[in-house]
Amino acid sequence: MPADEGLKRFISTSFRSVWSLELLLFLKRRPGAYGREELIAALCGSELIVQQALDWLVAVGLVILDEQGRAIYHPATPELASLVQRTEELYGRKPDAVRRLIVAGAAPGLTAFADAFRFRKD
Structure with a gap:
């Protein structure tokens, strides 16, 4: 399953940090209700x-x-649930790619600045 533009947009706009993705996946994988102290201990955050x-x-x-x-x-919607599932699958296969999308969404100016120094094959 290729990471289409919709999925990329979802990842870059829905997660402000890798911590937020890890937190969401923790909650998804372990159904139940968790207090903040439990989450802090479980995620070592x-x-x-x-x-x-x-x-x-x-x-x-x-x-x-x-x-x-x-x-x-x-x-909130079945579409969001589907996007989370696809994000989880992509994160399992290509964690660095997902991390880059999150960082790019959280700091677009910084990403543009860093891209200016990338070596390109012309």
Whole structure:
């Protein structure tokens, strides 16, 4: 399955960091409701990183919080669920490519600057 433009756009706009992707995949692979402390321990992340990733994943419709503030994987639409599945598959096969898409989406100016120094075959 090639990484089409729609999938690339989803990855670069839905994840502000690799941490947010790892958090989402943790929740997807282990159904249930997880508190922040559980996520911090499971991912060996900081409170700030987990909080920012959760806030973003909720905002983009991939995670919901229950009444106690615990995170649950719950894509808002079947299309989002499909994109997450395709992202997970691509990440398993080509993790560096997915990481580059995330970084490019998070810092487009930095990526453009770095690309200016790339050697090209002319």
